[in-house]
Each structure stands twice: as C-alpha cells, then as structure tokens.
Amino acid sequence: MIINQINNQIRFIDYIETYKKKYDKIFLLTQKSIIQHYPFMERLDINILICREKEACKSIEEYETIIKKLATKHCNKKSLIMGMGGGAITDLSGFVASSYMRGIKHVLIPTTLLGMVDASIGGKTALNVNNVRNLIGCFYNPTEVLLYFDFLQTLNQKEMCNGYAEIIKYALILDYKLFELLETNIALLIKSVNIETLKPIIQICIQHKLNVVKDDQFDDNYRMILNFGHTVGHALESYYNYKLSHGQAIIYGMEISSYLSFKEGLLNNNQYNRIESLIRQFNLPKLKNINIKKIKDLINNDKKNIHNKLNYIMLTNIGEAKIAKNYSKEKILDALQIL
Numbered sequence: 001m002i003i004n005q006i007n008n009q010i011r012f013i014d015y016i017e018t019y020k021k022k023y024d025k026i027f028l029l030t031q032k033s034i035i036q037h038y039p040f041m042e043r044l045d046i047n048i049l050i051c052r053e054k055e056a057c058k059s060i061e062e063y064e065t066i067i068k069k070l071a072t073k074h075c076n077k078k079s080l081i082m083g084m085g086g087g088a089i090t091d092l093s094g095f096v097a098s099s100y101m102r103g104i105k106h107v108l109i110p111t112t113l114l115g116m117v118d119a120s121i122g123g124k125t126a127l128n129v130n131n132v133r134n135l136i137g138c139f140y141n142p143t144e145v146l147l148y149f150d151f152l153q154t155l156n157q158k159e160m161c162n163g164y165a166e167i168i169k170y171a172l173i174l175d176y177k178l179f180e181l182l183e184t185n186i187a188l189l190i191k192s193v194n195i196e197t198l199k200p201i202i203q204i205c206i207q208h209k210l211n212v213v214k215d216d217q218f219d220d221n222y223r224m225i226l227n228f229g230h231t232v233g234h235a236l237e238s239y240y241n242y243k244l245s246h247g248q249a250i251i252y253g254m255e256i257s258s259y260l261s262f263k264e265g266l267l268n269n270n271q272y273n274r275i276e277s278l279i280r281q282f283n284l285p286k287l288k289n290i291n292i293k294k295i296k297d298l299i300n301n302d303k304k305n306i307h308n309k310l311n312y313i314m315l316t317n318i319g320e321a322k323i324a325k326n327y328s329k330e331k332i333l334d335a336l337q338i339l
C-alpha cells in the first residue's frame with residue numbers, strides 16, 4: 001500500500017486524471033455532505049456514487065444498492081473503486097471493493113481527521129447490522145491512500161475532535177514527544193483548524209498505526225493497544241444512543257484508563273496531572289446519573305472480550321501502554337464516578 005500526499009487542488013485533479021489512464025472505469029463512493037464542498041470533483045468525468053449520510057452508508061441495504069449500481073455500470077476487474085470520505089465511507093468502499101468480483105483495486109481518499117489518522121490505515125472494512133457496529137467486514141488493504149489535507153478545512157469542530165481523540169490516544173500509548181507537541185498546540189487546534197500544524201501530527205499518527213498494524217495485521221494481539229480508551233468509550237457511545245460523539249466518548253474512556261493507571265501505581269502524580277490537563281482542554285461536561293448496571297452489560301458485550309475476560313489497555317508511562325489481561329470490570333465501573 002502506498003500513501004501519497006497532495007498539496008493543492010490542481011495536483012489533486014491531475015492525480016485523479018492519472019488514474020483515469022490506468023483503469024478502464026473509476027467509481028467514486030462519497031456523500032453529498034462532502035462533495036457539495038468540492039464541486040470540482042463533479043467535473044472530473046468519473047462515476048460518482050452518492051451514498052447515504054453518516055453511518056447509514058454502512059448498511060447491507062446500501063451495500064446492495066452500490067453493488068447493483070456497479071454491475072449496471074459494468075464495473076469490472078480492470079475498474080477502480082475509490083472511497084472519498086470519513087471512516088464510514090472508507091469502511092463501506094473497502095468492503096464493496098473487497099467483495100465485488102472477489103476483489104477489485106481500491107483507493108482511499110480520507111476527508112476527515114479520524115479518517116486520515118485511523119480509519120483509512122490498517123485495512124479494516126465494515127458494515128453495521130442490527131445496530132451492531134462493524135458486525136460484517138474483512139481485512140482488505142487499499143492499493144493507495146491519497147492524503148489531501150485541505151479537505152479538513154470544511155470539517156466542523158465536532159468532527160475534528162473525533163480525530164483529536166485518536167491523536168491523543170497515539171500520544172498516550174506510543175509517543176511522549178507527540179504528547180508534548182499536543183500540550184503546546186491542542187488548545188489552538190481545538191479553536192481553529194491549522195493545516196500546517198496538523199500535517200506533521202497526522203504523518204506521525206499514520207506511521208504509528210502502520211507500525212502497530214504491521215506487527216498484528218489481523219488484530220489478534222498487539223493491535224489491541226489501539227483499543228486504549230475504547231472499552232469505556234464504546235460503552236458510553238452506545239449508552240447515550242450515539243448522541244455522544246465518538247471523540248467525546250473516547251476521551252472519557254481515556255480519562256478512566258489514565259485514572260486507573262494512576263490508581264494502580266503505573267503512572268505517577270505528575271504524569272496523571274499532565275494527562276488530565278490535556279484532556280481538560282476539551283471542556284467536556286460532567287456525566288450525570290450514569291446507570292452502572294447498563295454500562296456493565298455493554299462492557300460485557302464488547303466484541304473484544306475473550307471468554308468474557310476483558311483485555312484492558314493501561315498506561316505505564318506517557319507514551320507507553322500495556323495490555324492488562326482479565327482486568328477487573330468492577331474497578332472500571334467504580335472509576336466512572338470521576339466523569
């Protein structure tokens with residue numbers, strides 16, 4: 001898989017033109033809420049398939065609709081599927097590309113911060129079924145990921161925060177220097193998108209994800225550390241019926257993991273305080289009256305549990321993490337009172 005960066009619109013258009021020479025047809029899966037900001041895309045003379053908005057595009061019905069459209073338009077083994085969007089579109093387009101005619105070439109163009117630092121890297125594709133997220137999917141790497149950072153200019157603050165949460169995760173589990181960089185820059189970044197500050201940060205995060213995935217492509221072991229903050233985060237997202245953003249939920253989840261790491265003596269007071277003050281920059285509200293029993297059920301149902309035992313990711317330093325096997329769910333539930 002190649003990762004390429006494009007710095008301006010003209011080069012971006014040229015790049016797509018080169019694909020047109022290489023493949024007999026190009027099918028670009030995207031959403032109206034994205035392409036409306038980039039009308040130049042509609043002048044590119046490629047097949048643009050507009051998918052349902054947000055998570056609704058990751059449904060079996062949408063998958064079937066897209067497959068039928070591809071067949072009607074004679075998409076074949078020499079065609080190229082492109083997914084241009086956030087993680088929802090790249091998950092869908094990856095699954096479409098992996099299964100159409102048993103797999104055709106696939107290029108991803110992530111347009112959200114989360115898409116750039118996380119979803120477009122690592123080869124996971126997915127659809128949601130019966131309200132269960134990512135129930136169906138497979139590992140299918142794109143041939144190329146095309147990064148055009150200017151897409152971030154049209155992203156709202158909430159979507160940017162979803163990406164910042166993942167960036168903080170990489171810093172906490174893998175990279176002390178990145179943590180320091182965030183300590184200096186996060187407050188300004190939360191206020192306004194600054195592409196020049198973000199570029200190196202995105203590149204660092206992509207490299208971290210590539211390194212982790214290289215060691216555990218099929219998510220059997222070490223890749224689990226990327227789950228830091230996600231045990232509680234996923235439970236909270238589900239508990240609040242996805243009205244809590246993914247980023248917020250993961251930040252709360254990382255807060256709990258950091259607190260428990262401190263309580264267990266893995267982090268010292270100073271390290272914990274620094275993490276806390278980084279997280280405080282997001283100004284998240286206090287969560288009131290959480291029903292602990294419901295959160296417990298949600299944690300018990302987490303797909304990552306093995307034999308009902310929880311692998312919980314904890315910090316041993318800022319920039320270092322470990323997998324705590326069969327960690328106490330009771331301790332996690334008790335810790336929820338800090339939120």
Ligand SMILES: NC(=O)c1ccc[n+]([C@@H]2O[C@H](COP(=O)([O-])OP(=O)(O)OC[C@H]3O[C@@H](n4cnc5c(N)ncnc54)[C@H](O)[C@@H]3O)[C@@H](O)[C@H]2O)c1
Pocket residue numbers: 031033034037053054055058085086087088089091111112113114115118119120121122123124125126133134151152153154155156159162
């Ligand atoms: N495959 C993986 O490894 C992986 C990893 C993390 C998350 N995911 C998946 O990613 C999805 C979440 O991704 P997301 O956070 O990118 O959200 P998303 O794909 O739902 O996009 C968020 C919203 O932003 C809009 N949008 C996207 N780019 C835009 C732009 N440049 N300008 C304006 N609007 C834009 C979208 O239309 C959508 O409404 C979830 O489905 C999750 O399961 C996958």
